[in-house]
Amino acid sequence: MALVKAKKGTLPPVVEAEAASLEDADPAQRRRAAHEAAGRAEAVAPLAGRLAREDDASVREAILTALVRTGSAEAAGALIPFLASEDVGLRNGAIESLQQMPAAVVMPEVAPLLTDGDSDVRIFAAQLVGHLPHPDRLPLLTGVVERDPHVNVCLAAVEALVEIGHPNALPSLERLVARFPDDPFVGFSVESARHRFTEDPERDLGA
Amino acid sequence: MTAPLDPDDYDAFCTFLRGRTGLSFTEAKRYFVDRRLAERMTAVGAESFRDYMNLLRFQASGEELQRLVNLMTVNETYFFREKYQLDCLVNSALDEVVRGRKPGDRVRIWSAGCATGEEPYSIAIMLLEHWGKVDEYEIELYASDIDSHVLKRARDGVYEERALHMLPRGLVAKYFTEIEPGRWRIMDELRESIDFSLVNIVDPAQVARFRDIDVIFCRNLLIYFDDLGRREAASMFYEALAPCGFVCLGHSESMSRMSSLFVPRRFPDAILYQKPQR
Ligand SMILES: C[S@@+](CC[C@H](N)C(=O)[O-])C[C@H]1O[C@@H](n2cnc3c(N)ncnc32)[C@H](O)[C@@H]1O
Numbered sequence: 001m002a003l004v005k006a007k008k009g010t011l012p013p014v015v016e017a018e019a020a021s022l023e024d025a026d027p028a029q030r031r032r033a034a035h036e037a038a039g040r041a042e043a044v045a046p047l048a049g050r051l052a053r054e055d056d057a058s059v060r061e062a063i064l065t066a067l068v069r070t071g072s073a074e075a076a077g078a079l080i081p082f083l084a085s086e087d088v089g090l091r092n093g094a095i096e097s098l099q100q101m102p103a104a105v106v107m108p109e110v111a112p113l114l115t116d117g118d119s120d121v122r123i124f125a126a127q128l129v130g131h132l133p134h135p136d137r138l139p140l141l142t143g144v145v146e147r148d149p150h151v152n153v154c155l156a157a158v159e160a161l162v163e164i165g166h167p168n169a170l171p172s173l174e175r176l177v178a179r180f181p182d183d184p185f186v187g188f189s190v191e192s193a194r195h196r197f198t199e200d201p202e203r204d205l206g207a
Numbered sequence: 208m209t210a211p212l213d214p215d216d217y218d219a220f221c222t223f224l225r226g227r228t229g230l231s232f233t234e235a236k237r238y239f240v241d242r243r244l245a246e247r248m249t250a251v252g253a254e255s256f257r258d259y260m261n262l263l264r265f266q267a268s269g270e271e272l273q274r275l276v277n278l279m280t281v282n283e284t285y286f287f288r289e290k291y292q293l294d295c296l297v298n299s300a301l302d303e304v305v306r307g308r309k310p311g312d313r314v315r316i317w318s319a320g321c322a323t324g325e326e327p328y329s330i331a332i333m334l335l336e337h338w339g340k341v342d343e344y345e346i347e348l349y350a351s352d353i354d355s356h357v358l359k360r361a362r363d364g365v366y367e368e369r370a371l372h373m374l375p376r377g378l379v380a381k382y383f384t385e386i387e388p389g390r391w392r393i394m395d396e397l398r399e400s401i402d403f404s405l406v407n408i409v410d411p412a413q414v415a416r417f418r419d420i421d422v423i424f425c426r427n428l429l430i431y432f433d434d435l436g437r438r439e440a441a442s443m444f445y446e447a448l449a450p451c452g453f454v455c456l457g458h459s460e461s462m463s464r465m466s467s468l469f470v471p472r473r474f475p476d477a478i479l480y481q482k483p484q485r
Contacts, residue, residue, distance in 0.1 A: 002342045003331060003400035009347045010313060014415045031446070035411045038439075039226075058445060061468055065438045093467070100434045 022050040027059050034062035038069040048078035051090075060090065064097045071101050076109045083113065083124045095128055103132040111140055119150040126153060130160025138164065142172040151180050158189050167197045211241050216256045220244065223260065228276055228353060229409040229436035243278040247271070277356045281431065284322040286329050286366075287373040289426065292455050293329060295476035296422065297338040300453050304421045310343045315420045317447070319408050320428035321350035324361030325370055327401050328393055330424065332374075332382060349417065351406035362403050364393035409439045417447040426457040441466035445482060454480040 004010075020033035030050070037043035044067065051063045067075045082094035098106050110132070113125035122144070129140055141164075144157040154176055161169040173190045180186045212220065220240070221232050232240050244259075251271060253259035263272050287293065296316075304314060318327040327350035334341050352358050368389055371379055383391035406413045408425070423444050429437050444454050445468045454469060455477070469480035 002344060002346055003334070003397075004313075004345050004347045005399050006348075006402035007399075009349070009402050011315075011347075011349075011416055012418055028446075031442070032411075035442070058468055061438075061466065062442055065435070065442055068435050069439070089467070100438075 022046055022063075027056045030054070030056070030059045031062040034059065034066045038066035040070065041072060041074065044070060044072070044074045044078050051082070057089070060093060064093050068097045068100050071105060073105050073109065076101050076106045080109050080113065083128075084118060084121050091124070095124060098128055099131045103134040107132055107134045107136055111136065114140060114144055114148075119153050122148065122150070122153045123156045126156040126160055130157075130163055138166055138168060142169055145169075145172045145176050151183055151186065154180070155185060155189060158186075158193060162189070162193045162196055165196055170194065170197060211237075212244070212256055217241075220256075220260070223263070224279065225433065225436065227272070228279075228407060229432045229440060230276075230279055231431065231433035231436055232279075240279075243275070247275050247278065273355055277354050280352075280354045280357075282322040282354060282357045284325045284427070285370045285373060286325045286332075288325065288329070289458055290373065292424075292426070292458075292477045293333045294337075295474050295479065296330065296455070297333050298476055299474040300422060300455075300479060301334075301338055301340070304452070305340060305344060308344070312344055313347060314344045315347045315349065315449075316422045316424070317349040317351070317417060317420045318424045319351055319406070319444075320425055321352050321358075321361055321403070322354070323357045323366075323370070324350065324364060324401075324403070325366070326350070326424060326426065327361075327403075328364070328397055331397050331400060332378060336378070348401045349404070349420070350401050351404045351408075353405070353407045355405055358403055358405055362398070364398045366391050366393070408443055409436060411443065411446075414443045414447055419449040420447045420452055421449055422453045422455065423448060424455045426455065426460075429456065429460050438466055441468055445469070448482045450482060450484050452482050454482075456480065 017032075020029040020036060022030055022033045022037070024030050024033065034047065034050075037047055047063050047067055051060060054060050054063065064079075067079060076098060079094045079098055082090055085091045085094070098110065107129070110125055110128050113121055114129065116122050116125065126141065126144055129137055138161075141157045141161050145154050145161070148154050148157070158173060158176065161173070170193070173193055177186055177190050217234075217237065217240070225231050247253075248256070248259045251259070251262065253262065263275065266272065301314065305312070308314075316330060318330065321327050327348055331348055334346060350361065352361070365386065366383075371383075371391065379391065382394050382397060384394070386392050404416075406417075408414060408428075425440070425444065429440060432440065445466075448454070453472070469482060472479050472481045
């Protein structure tokens with residue numbers, strides 16, 4: 001039989017290694033440093049600093065996971081700048097990670113971005129806010145729909161509101177149609193929102 | 208009877224348990240958690256929830272935490288469960304793993320979350336029965352679980368009819384002996400070929416021992432985790448695998464949402480997740 005007896009297994013012994021460094025040349029060591037940093041408040045800044053320079057996907061993932069595990073306001077705040085990153089993978093990683101952190105911690109960090117000067121950042125912020133189970137979610141998104149000058153930002157907020165499906169959002173949506181009367185996408189998405197809200201009275205109304 | 212926890216205590220407990228084990232309980236699972244917690248608090252004579260939490264946190268032996276964890280896990284399993292994945296192992300994955308290896312080289316397979324042992328023993332049987340190259344390589348089988356109670360049963364290797372219902376009768380006759388009516392013991396040769404150990408898959412220190420693994424089975428375990436727990440498990444598997452090694456998840460589980468670390472590979476029998484070459 002070719003199954004090896006359990007006692008004869010050859011897994012290498014675990015060596016008690018020294019603390020790893022986030023700046024090590026070896027990605028495996030950088031990942032190990034990130035695993036060790038998970039949950040430690042003082043490690044947030046070095047993790048975020050490394051993330052900005054890191055181009056190995058596996059190390060990025062380890063850093064993001066560690067920051068989610070830490071889950072503090074500082075950890076959420078450290079991820080915010082990456083929403084403006086040109087690097088799609090990094091930006092999406094930051095968005096996904098923020099979604100996995102406690103909403104109460106993330107919301108105060110993300111809400112201010114809804115009025116950021118860059119409309120792309122406002123779009124990501126609206127999408128993110130839409131995913132946070134938090135009492136401010138509905139008023140923040142209807143605020144965007146009523147006031148944001150950029151139609152694509154408004155549409156991102158509409159999309160999030162449709163997902164949430166709360167009929168209280170309807171008046172703001174109607175006003176959006178009035179603000180952009182000639183935009184076919186606005187007309188179309190508000191129409192589908194109306195449908196969604198009226199069709200589905202059993203939906204969970206908790207915002 | 209201890210009163211049910213107030214919502215803050217319930218949250219604190221769930222956060223603690225998730226941090227230690229990856230197991231994630233929502234409000235909907237309250238009945239499950241409350242009952243087990245009350246049982247343990249009574250058993251140790253804890254006066255209050257806070258006393259009990261302190262015991263869990265600070266007891267040097269970790270004995271009470273282990274007892275509680277044993278109660279909180281779901282250990283349902285049986286031989287040849289989701290057999291198409293075992294077919295995938297012997298029909299496709301292993302042939303890829305050994306490509307470029309010499310006869311006599313090692314192949315390492317790990318069942319992480321093995322419960323009472325049916326999964327690793329099924330793997331062993333599939334290899335012996337259906338992998339043509341089984342005699343050419345030295346195959347090391349590892350199996351682990353966070354639950355010490357099920358591990359003991361896995362090592363004993365005694366099973367009842369319910370666990371064996373998917374296994375063809377011929378294989379039961381070949382690999383088991385009936386020790387009393389309705390109870391079968393798996394043959395010693397198989398029991399001795401599996402290295403069972405107590406391992407929490409989200410604890411880096413415990414997983415550190417597993418290196419250069421070729422195939423990890425982690426089936427029907429991550430369904431009990433939240434997104435963060437799945438992500439942490441994925442990074443532990445990444446560390447444990449050899450380059451190009453595979454992870455096999457349960458049929459309803461997927462890694463695409465959970466991790467950018469692996470590449471899904473579609474084989475005729477099943478989809479596995481592969482660690483990139485480097
Ligand atoms: C439902 S059983 C699945 C058994 C087998 N893999 C199968 O698919 O039939 C899940 C097992 O995962 C184990 N488990 C849960 N959390 C774990 C963790 N953090 N580390 C290791 N095992 C864990 C449980 O104790 C349980 O035995």
